[in-house]
Amino acid sequence: MFLYAATIFVSAFLLFLVQPIIAKQILPWFGGAAAVWTTCLVFFQATLLAGYAYSDLVVHRLRPRVQIGTHVGLLALSLVVLPIIPGGQWKPTGSENPSSLILLLLAATIGLPYFLLSTTSPLVQAWLARARPGSSPYRLFALSNLASLVALVGYPFLLEPWVATRVQAFGWSAGYVVFVVLCACAGWASLGRMQRLEVDIATRPDATTPKAPPTLGRQLLWATLAGTASLLLLAVSNHITQNIAAVPLLWIAPLALYLLTFILCFDGRGWYRREVFLAMFAAGVSVMGWTLADASLTHDLALQIGIFCGGLFLACMFCHGELVRLKPAPKYLTRFYLMVSLGGAAGSALVGIVAPLVLPADFELGGGLVVAALLLLWQVRREHLVFAILAFAALIATAGCTVWSINDFYDRTLVASRNFYGVLRVQLYGQNESTYRRSLIHGTILHGTQYLAADLRDTPTTYYTSTSGIGRLLESMHPSTTPIKVGVIGLGAGTLATYGAKGDVYRFYDINPGVLAIARRDFSFLQDSDATIEVVLGDARLSLEREPSQQFDVLVVDAFSSDAIPVHLITAQALGIYRRHMKPGGVIAFHVTNRYLNLAPVVDALARAEGMHAVQIADTPDAPASSSDWMLLSDDEESLDKPELTEAAKEVEVHKDWRLWTDDFNNLVQVLK
Numbered sequence: 001m002f003l004y005a006a007t008i009f010v011s012a013f014l015l016f017l018v019q020p021i022i023a024k025q026i027l028p029w030f031g032g033a034a035a036v037w038t039t040c041l042v043f044f045q046a047t048l049l050a051g052y053a054y055s056d057l058v059v060h061r062l063r064p065r066v067q068i069g070t071h072v073g074l075l076a077l078s079l080v081v082l083p084i085i086p087g088g089q090w091k092p093t094g095s096e097n098p099s100s101l102i103l104l105l106l107a108a109t110i111g112l113p114y115f116l117l118s119t120t121s122p123l124v125q126a127w128l129a130r131a132r133p134g135s136s137p138y139r140l141f142a143l144s145n146l147a148s149l150v151a152l153v154g155y156p157f158l159l160e161p162w163v164a165t166r167v168q169a170f171g172w173s174a175g176y177v178v179f180v181v182l183c184a185c186a187g188w189a190s191l192g193r194m195q196r197l198e199v200d201i202a203t204r205p206d207a208t209t210p211k212a213p214p215t216l217g218r219q220l221l222w223a224t225l226a227g228t229a230s231l232l233l234l235a236v237s238n239h240i241t242q243n244i245a246a247v248p249l250l251w252i253a254p255l256a257l258y259l260l261t262f263i264l265c266f267d268g269r270g271w272y273r274r275e276v277f278l279a280m281f282a283a284g285v286s287v288m289g290w291t292l293a294d295a296s297l298t299h300d301l302a303l304q305i306g307i308f309c310g311g312l313f314l315a316c317m318f319c320h321g322e323l324v325r326l327k328p329a330p331k332y333l334t335r336f337y338l339m340v341s342l343g344g345a346a347g348s349a350l351v352g353i354v355a356p357l358v359l360p361a362d363f364e365l366g367g368g369l370v371v372a373a374l375l376l377l378w379q380v381r382r383e384h385l386v387f388a389i390l391a392f393a394a395l396i397a398t399a400g401c402t403v404w405s406i407n408d409f410y411d412r413t414l415v416a417s418r419n420f421y422g423v424l425r426v427q428l429y430g431q432n433e434s435t436y437r438r439s440l441i442h443g444t445i446l447h448g449t450q451y452l453a454a455d456l457r458d459t460p461t462t463y464y465t466s467t468s469g470i471g472r473l474l475e476s477m478h479p480s481t482t483p484i485k486v487g488v489i490g491l492g493a494g495t496l497a498t499y500g501a502k503g504d505v506y507r508f509y510d511i512n513p514g515v516l517a518i519a520r521r522d523f524s525f526l527q528d529s530d531a532t533i534e535v536v537l538g539d540a541r542l543s544l545e546r547e548p549s550q551q552f553d554v555l556v557v558d559a560f561s562s563d564a565i566p567v568h569l570i571t572a573q574a575l576g577i578y579r580r581h582m583k584p585g586g587v588i589a590f591h592v593t594n595r596y597l598n599l600a601p602v603v604d605a606l607a608r609a610e611g612m613h614a615v616q617i618a619d620t621p622d623a624p625a626s627s628s629d630w631m632l633l634s635d636d637e638e639s640l641d642k643p644e645l646t647e648a649a650k651e652v653e654v655h656k657d658w659r660l661w662t663d664d665f666n667n668l669v670q671v672l673k
Contacts, residue, residue, distance in 0.1 A: 052337045075183055092539065098420045122334050227342075235362075284310065288311040417514050436453070447492040448493025484504050544578070549581050585636035610635075
C-alpha cells in the first residue's frame with residue numbers, strides 16, 4: 001500500500017508544482033498578461049483529460065502485462081524531454097496568436113511528462129483495486145490532492161523567494177526521475193500480485209454494488225459538476241489577478257482552495273455536510289453576484305479576494321461533494337475520473353479559449369454564477385422545500401446581478417473589444433461640449449483620456465499632465481534646438497505624443513494589437529503630434545532585446561496590465577536592457593502609480609544597484625486628471641537636477657532589507673500597501 005501511496009503523492013506533487021514553474025518561465029514572453037495563466041490552465045486541464053482517457057482505455061482494453069509494459073515504456077521515453085526549460089525559439093515575435101503559441105510551447109516542453117503524471121492517480125488506483133480486491137482506492141484521490149495542495153502552497157513561500165527559476169526547473173526534472181522509478185516499481189509489483197490472484201476487474205462480480213454501469217445521464221452529471229467548479233476556478237482567478245499582477249502567489253490561492261475541496265470531499269470522513277453547504281452555497285453565490293455587479297466595490301482588494309475566494313470554496317465544496325455522493329463502485333472508477341476530467345477541461349476551455357473569442361468582456365464569471373445556481377436548483381429539486389426556495393432565490397439573485405453588471409459595463413461605452421490581453425472599452429464622459437471626453441479603459445483601469453473640443457484635444461491628461469513626473473521631464477527638454485528621441489513602453493491612448501515637437505521621434509511599444517487599433521481610430525493624439533511616430537507591436541522587452549541601440553533621450557516604462565506593471569519590466573535584467581538603448585545622460589521614467597503595490601522602493605533599489613540617480617515625483621492634480629507617481633532614473637545627476645523636477649521631488653522610501661528584483665526573484669507580498 002505504501003508504494004502506491006508514495007507513487008501517487010510524488011506524481012501529484014510534481015503535477016502541480018510544474019504549473020507555476022513553467023508558467024513563470026514563459027510569463028515575461030507574453031507581456032506578463034494574466035491570460036498566460038488561464039491558457040496554461042486550459043493546457044493542464046486538457047492534458048489531464050487525455051491522461052484520464054488513456055487510463056480508462058488501457059485498464060479496460062489491455063491485459064495487465066501489456067498495460068504495465070506500455071506504461072513503463074512511455075515513462076522511460078519521457079525522460080528524453082528533460083529538463084523542462086523552454087527553448088528560445090518559442091519566444092513570440094508579436095505576430096502569433098498568443099494562446100496557440102503557449103499551448104504548442106507547453107506541449108513540446110512538458111507535454112509527455114505532464115500527460116504521464118496525469119495518468120497516475122486513476123491508473124495506480126485501478127492497479128490497487130485489481131491487486132487488492134475489496135480495498136477502496138478513493139482515499140488515494142484525496143491523498144493526490146493533498147500532495148497537489150502542498151506543492152501549490154509551498155511554491156510561493158518556500159521555493160519561489162529563495163530558488164532561481166532555472167534551478168527550480170532542474171530540481172523538478174530530478175524529482176520526475178524519482179517518480180518514474182516509483183511508478184515503474186508500483187506497476188511491476190501490481191502485475192505480480194494480479195497474476196497470483198488472477199483478478200480482472202473488468203469481469204469480477206462486485207458483491208456490494210449493482211453490476212449495471214453508470215447511465216449516460218449520471219456520467220453527464222459528473223461532468224457538469226466538475227465543469228462548473230472548473231469554470232468558476234478560472235473565472236475567479238481572472239477576476240482577482242487582472243488588477244494586481246499575474247504572479248504565482250495570486251494564481252495559486254484559488255487553485256489551492258479548489259484542491260482543498262477535493263481533499264475534504266474525497267477523504268471519506270464526512271467533511272461535506274450536505275444540508276449545511278447547500279444553504280451556505282446558495283448564500284455565497286448570491287453575495288458573489290452582488291460583489292461583481294456593484295462597481296463601488298471593484299477596487300476593495302481585501303473584500304474582493306475574501307468574497308470570491310470564500311465563494312469559490314463553497315461552490316467547489318458543493319460540486320465536489322455532490323460528485324462524491326454520486327461516485328460509482330471501484331469497478332468504474334476510471335470512467336468516473338474520465339468524466340470528471342472531461343468536465344474540468346470543458347470548464348477551463350470555456351473561460352480560457354471560448355470566452356475571449358465570443359464575449360466582449362469578462363462576463364463568464366457572472367454566467368458561471370448563474371450556471372452554479374441552476375445546478376444547485378437541479379440537485380435539490382426533490383429535496384425539502386426550504387432548499388428549493390433557497391436555490392431559486394440564488395438563481396434570481398445571480399441572474400439579476402449579472403444583468404446589472406452587463407448594463408453597467410455598457411453605460412457610456414462607445415466601443416468594446418476583447419482579446420488575449422484583456423478587455424478594452426472607449427467610454428464617453430462629460431456634460432457639455434467643452435467637457436466631453438473619451439476615455440480608454442483596460443479592465444477597470446483608466447489608460448488615457450482625450451477632450452473632444454478642438455482647443456482641448458491636444459491637452460495631455462490623466463497621468464501625463466504637465467505637472468506629472470513625465471510631463472515635467474518632457475517639458476524641461478523643450479524648447480530645444482536639438483530634437484529628442486523618446487521611447488514609450490505602453491501605448492494606451494497615445495497621450496504622450498502630445499509632447500512631441502517637430503523633429504522629435506516618439507517610438508511606442510505595445511503588445512496588444514487592440515490598443516493600437518483604438519489609439520489610431522478613437523483618439524487623435526498620434527495623428528495630431530508634430531513628432532514622427534513609430535509603433536512596434538510585440539512585448540517591449542523582447543523587442544528591445546532584438547533591436548540595436550535606439551539612443552533614446554527618454555524611455556518611458558508605462559506598460560500596465562490593468563493596474564499593475566508586468567513584473568518582468570521592473571527587474572535588474574530589464575533595466576540593463578533599457579540602459580543599452582539610452583544616450584549618455586538619458587532618463588528612464590517608470591510609471592509606478594498603483595492602488596495596491598508600492599513599487600517606488602523597488603525601482604529605487606534597481607537604480608542604486610546600477611549606480612544610477614533616482615528622483616520620485618508624485619502629482620495629485622484636480623479631477624478629471626489623475627494622481628500619478630513617477631520614478632526618474634539617469635546615470636547623470638545633472639539630467640535630474642532641473643527646477644521643474646527638483647521642486648516636485650519626493651523622498652523615496654528606502655528598504656535596504658528588500659532583495660533586488662531580478663528575473664528569478666520578486667516578492668509582491670513585500671510591496672503590498
